[in-house]
Amino acid sequence: MVTPPAHDSAPFCPLTSPPEVVRALPPVTSRGATARSRPRPAPLRDPGQEPPWILVPGNAAVPASYRGHPYVYPGGVGPEGEPCRQLLSLFVITNLGALALYLLFGTLSYYFIFDHELKKHPQFLENQVSREISYAVRSLPWISVPTVALFFAEVRGYSKLYDNIEDSPYGWSGVFLSMLSFLFFTDMGIYWIHRGLHHRLFYKRFHKPHHVWKIATPFASHAFHPVDGFMQSLPYHVYPFLFPLHKVTYLGLYIFVNVWTISIHDGDYRVPRLLRHVINGSAHHTDHHLYFDYNYGQYFTLWDKIGGSYKSPTSFEGKGPHDYLRKLREKDPGASNGIGASKKDPGASNGTVASKTEQRAPVPDDVTSVG
Incomplete structure (x- = not known):
């Protein structure tokens, strides 16, 4: 040597x-x-x-x-190579990136996809949009702290991320297979974590703030407790420590999952008929917010069906929020919109009754503190 x-x-x-x-x-x-x-x-x-x-x-x-x-x-x-400098850089990049993704795609979805008629629903809260944004913006920096620790381990070489297609075990086919396996792996992980957060030991402390938004907008997508947000993102970060993944694919999937999270809160229930009971879309997640203990999945309905928590969306059966508004207008054409639901009971019945668990523990109208 x-x-x-x-x-x-x-x-x-x-x-x-x-x-x-x-x-x-x-x-x-x-x-x-x-x-x-x-x-x-x-x-x-x-x-x-x-x-x-x-x-x-x-x-x-x-x-x-x-x-x-x-x-x-x-x-x-x-x-x-200085660890402190790397950590600081990752913290800044992670926060700016998450905030940019949230505000950019949330705004586009809110103005071009979200049906603003839903703001007339009785369970749409007063000043809800500004409160969703405020809560999300205050939560994201706290979520980024443990996230940055995982990113740091990745850039220091402890994960199975690789740079070149030649490093893939199966070339380009391996890249595409890793994308599919990433989706199924994270869908499984999020299902069980999400369902666990509904357990009485964790729900009130961590997950309940996200269920304030019965009729959610795209801005509700990231409006959750920091522990809730990080725990549901954990499968995304665990995957590259267990399986090989191209670094650009990882970045692309990270953007995709954030956009998908926004999309299932946008109130657009359109899904190809053949995929209505396969893809966990906005219709499924809307019922999760309304009925509490159904449709925990992220992308697919597979684990809800395995776990016995699948519920066919009421919007596909003519009983969803849009249908309720239509019937309300037919009954009383001069009725005012429902904005400003009671602060004491934001979960007041809208014709689709929440679960008994939710009725016993009504969700507070305002969330003023993170943690």
Whole structure:
């Protein structure tokens, strides 16, 4: 093994650097000077036998094969490798990214997809949209704290994320298979986590704030308690630690799941007839908000059917919120809209009665604190 060139500025970090780099470097004293003489190494006779060495910020020598590798970058080498700097960068990027996704797609969905007639429903709360946004914006930074810890582990090389298609076990077909397996894996995980959050030990403390919004808008998608939000996102982050996943695919799926979460709160119940009982869309999730203990799934209805919690959406049977509004207008054409439901009982009956559990524990109208 040829000794890499040594320099007398900042010592190399043996705790976070690749093992072959640490072994190749001479021992360092407390003052940063080497314990033995440092002659310049002779040129390699056969460059193919040893990795070429390069200098990176911090005057440390590392194999050139590590240059530009985002997931196997020698920690402690230069500013990019400092854990604190990485954590801070990830925190800023995660918060700005989540906020941008939420506000951008939530706004587009609210103005171009959401049926504003639903705001006339008796269970649509006073100032609901602004309250949904306020609660989400205050929750997202807290959700990002444990999320950033998982992202940090990923960028430090502890996950199975990879950069190039050539690194996929099955090439392009492996990339597409990983997308499908990601959807089914996360759908299963979210189902059981979501259902667990409805247990009496956790519901009132963590999940109840999200059920304030009986007639939800796209902005209700991220308006939940930080623990609730992180727990339901956990399967997304666990997947790349268990299965190989292309890093760009991971980013694309992360965006997709956020957009999907917004879409199932948009009140647009249109689904191809053949897929109505397969895809867990907005109609299914609307009934979850109204009836409390049905349709816990995220993308599909598979686990609801396995777990006995599937309910055919009332909107497909002519008994949904839109149908109630239509009957209300037919009964009393001059009736005013229902905005401003009673603060004491925001869950007042709208013709679709909530579960007994919800009736025993009415949801508070206002949520003023996170946590």
